[in-house]
Amino acid sequence: xxxxxxxxxxxxxxxxxxxxxxxxxxxxxxxxxxxxxxxxxxxxxxxxxxxxxxxxxxxxxxxxxxxxxxxxxxxxxxxxxxxxxxxxxxxxxxxxxxxxxxxxxxxxxxxxxxxxxxxxxxxxxxxxxxxxxxxxxxxxxxxxxxxxxxxxxxxxxxxxxxxxxxxxxxxxxxxxxxxxxxxxxxxxxxxxxxxxxxxxxxxxxxxxxxxxxxxxxxxxxxxxxxxxxxxxxxxxxxxxxxxxxxxxxxxxxxxxxxxxxxxxxxxxxxxxxxxxxxxxxxxxxxxxxxxxxxxxxxxxxxxxxxxxxxxxxxx
Amino acid sequence: xxxxxxxxxxxxxxxxxxxxxxxxxxxxxxxxxxxxxxxxxxxxxxxxxxxxxxxxxxxxxxxxxxxxxxxxxxxxxxxxxxxxxxxxxxxxxxxxxxxxxxxxxxxxxxxxxxxxxxxxxxxxxxxxxxxxxxxxxxxxxxxxxxxxxxxxxxxxxxxxxxxxxxxxxxxxxxxxxxxxxxxxxxxxxxxxxxxxxxxxxxxxxxxxxxxxxxxxxxxxxxxxxxxxxxxxxxxxxxxxxxxxxxxxxxxxxxxxxxxxxxxxxxxxxxxxxxxxxxxxx
Numbered sequence: 001x002x003x004x005x006x007x008x009x010x011x012x013x014x015x016x017x018x019x020x021x022x023x024x025x026x027x028x029x030x031x032x033x034x035x036x037x038x039x040x041x042x043x044x045x046x047x048x049x050x051x052x053x054x055x056x057x058x059x060x061x062x063x064x065x066x067x068x069x070x071x072x073x074x075x076x077x078x079x080x081x082x083x084x085x086x087x088x089x090x091x092x093x094x095x096x097x098x099x100x101x102x103x104x105x106x107x108x109x110x111x112x113x114x115x116x117x118x119x120x121x122x123x124x125x126x127x128x129x130x131x132x133x134x135x136x137x138x139x140x141x142x143x144x145x146x147x148x149x150x151x152x153x154x155x156x157x158x159x160x161x162x163x164x165x166x167x168x169x170x171x172x173x174x175x176x177x178x179x180x181x182x183x184x185x186x187x188x189x190x191x192x193x194x195x196x197x198x199x200x201x202x203x204x205x206x207x208x209x210x211x212x213x214x215x216x217x218x219x220x221x222x223x224x225x226x227x228x229x230x231x232x233x234x235x236x237x238x239x240x241x242x243x244x245x246x247x248x249x250x251x252x253x254x255x256x257x258x259x260x261x262x263x264x265x266x267x268x269x270x271x272x273x274x275x276x277x278x279x280x281x282x283x284x285x286x287x288x289x290x291x292x293x294x295x296x297x298x299x300x301x302x303x304x305x306x307x308x309x310x311x312x313x314x315x
Numbered sequence: 316x317x318x319x320x321x322x323x324x325x326x327x328x329x330x331x332x333x334x335x336x337x338x339x340x341x342x343x344x345x346x347x348x349x350x351x352x353x354x355x356x357x358x359x360x361x362x363x364x365x366x367x368x369x370x371x372x373x374x375x376x377x378x379x380x381x382x383x384x385x386x387x388x389x390x391x392x393x394x395x396x397x398x399x400x401x402x403x404x405x406x407x408x409x410x411x412x413x414x415x416x417x418x419x420x421x422x423x424x425x426x427x428x429x430x431x432x433x434x435x436x437x438x439x440x441x442x443x444x445x446x447x448x449x450x451x452x453x454x455x456x457x458x459x460x461x462x463x464x465x466x467x468x469x470x471x472x473x474x475x476x477x478x479x480x481x482x483x484x485x486x487x488x489x490x491x492x493x494x495x496x497x498x499x500x501x502x503x504x505x506x507x508x509x510x511x512x513x514x515x516x517x518x519x520x521x522x523x524x525x526x527x528x529x530x531x532x533x534x535x536x537x538x539x540x541x542x543x544x545x546x547x548x549x550x551x552x553x554x555x556x557x558x559x560x561x562x563x564x565x566x567x568x569x570x571x572x573x574x575x576x577x578x579x580x581x582x583x584x585x586x587x588x589x590x591x592x593x594x595x596x
Contacts, residue, residue, distance in 0.1 A: 025499040026411025030419065033404035033474065036464025037422045044437035045429065108331070111324055120582055125332045127578050128339060128571075130521060135528030136547050136570050140563045201335050206521065210476060213517040217480070217510075247479035255472055258428050273432060289433050296428055314485045 052290045056282035065283065072287030083271065083288060090266035091295065097203070097260040100193055102252055105204035109211030129205035203259065207252045214248035215241070246311040253303055261296055268292060346370060346565040353561050373565045377546040386527060386543040387573070389455065394522035396462040397470060398515055404465055405477020406503050410489070420478070427471030431531045439535060457536040468525050468532060473518045480514045481507060516584045524574045543570050
């Protein structure tokens with residue numbers, strides 16, 4: 001890009017060079033999306049940013065906004081004690097969860113790519129969380145949560161006999177690791193991963209699918225060639241499979257960071273919604289969500305910066 | 316492959332599948348329980364009084380005969396549009412270094428980052444007064460327009476997936492196509508798309524599943540249309556209000572099963588994708 005600009009300056013009469021002309025086709029391909037981004041998405045986004053600096057009230061169906069500068073941001077950090085706690089927890093959780101989810105889905109997709117009996121069924125089952133974790137089913141889960149909480153109190157003994165079995169298994173594993181003399185932090189991490197297994201599986205459905213389709217698109221002839229050259233399975237993995245997966249790794253990291261941060265268990269998004277619709281503080285709600293956007297953008301920027309250096313494209 | 320790894324693999328897979336399936340299986344069993352069984356904590360896995368009544372009731376309440384085909388064709392349509400638009404955009408962003416590429420792609424990531432709730436109100440107003448006085452609310456148009464402009468549910472993710480896939484393709488493919496006399500669109504259509512086959516299947520399956528189950532946009536823009544996602548919010552328990560819980564469970568099962576069937580079929584194309592990938596070399 002920079003090089004081309006320099007050339008342009010040195011010879012202003014010249015038209016576009018061939019590669020620039022070819023690159024103009026990019027606009028053509030991305031045109032529908034560019035139109036959507038510029039004419040629909042950007043105005044909506046700017047409006048939400050404007051609200052962050054305003055005191056917004058809905059009076060008789062009319063939206064009234066008054067410019068108040070950075071008061072909303074000031075309140076979020078210095079006055080509102082709930083927000084800071086929620087926000088801190090969300091950031092902490094984001095790092096831990098993202099790492100676990102990425103490692104797990106990377107491992108699982110490699111397992112699911114191997115040949116074994118019942119592979120099709122396994123893949124279908126691993127797709128289930130993609131469907132279950134959002135939309136209708138998630139909504140119904142919320143509706144049922146209250147009833148379940150009530151019934152759990154009534155029948156704690158019989159219902160959770162099974163769950164207790166699971167918990168005691170996890171307890172005995174962590175106990176065993178303690179006895180083996182592993183450090184406490186490691187035991188804690190493994191214990192929390194095991195007890196969160198359902199959540200992790202639920203959150204890694206999309207990532208497994210992305211990795212899997214990347215694995216599928218590696219041409220078998222590459223592996224054949226490697227085998228002819230005498231590469232071991234280990235070498236094949238690190239020299240072919242892993243580099244071919246790095247572009248998808250970037251997608252997965254970005255997606256995972258975003259989706260764990262918006263994870264309802266941390267309550268940030270619920271808090272924003274409650275501020276906007278129950279308390280009627282629309283301006284404050286959008287200020288809070290903008291703080292969240294900027295944080296995620298910073299985290300993504302750092303993560304993408306580190307990963308991009310290691311991403312290898314065939315191109 | 317060693318026996319040890321096979322055993323470990325089986326344990327891991329069985330454990331994971333079980334963890335995923337267990338809550339869903341409980342829901343499926345609940346669908347066949349009579350109401351007494353549902354309230355009885357002693358009845359858990361095998362219903363004492365087996366009944367089809369719940370499913371019959373829910374099928375009637377959802378107007379399944381009518382809402383199923385509508386939802387199916389609508390979801391297929393949206394998923395196809397999304398694959399096409401996001402594929403085009405992904406190719407544009409991945410293979411061409413046009414001016415503003417980075418900035419526009421940053422906006423695509425932003426699209427993924429910004430939850431629908433944030434831009435809900437401006438979007439609603441836009442479609443309520445579409446170009447002056449046209450009211451598109453409660454028609455099928457808003458989501459189609461959003462899909463056509465790459466703004467549908469998490470379309471940023473699909474664009475990103477396609478971009479990475481196309482970026483990872485060897486340059487020689489494109490050059491060969493150009494030498495053979497293809498223009499830019501032919502190169503995309505005849506050479507690049509077939510090579511991204513497994514990504515197309517993936518995006519289609521995710522897009523289909525998410526459109527099928529989406530409640531955020533459908534309930535915002537077209538609350539009174541006959542999509543399954545809307546119909547489920549009208550499920551009620553009749554005389555006994557608490558029965559709504561059991562009906563909700565049944566409705567959830569009935570909504571999810573078709574999606575799983577579509578995935579079961581689509582999954583076969585994954586394997587075909589491997590066979591095709593061999594051609595590229």
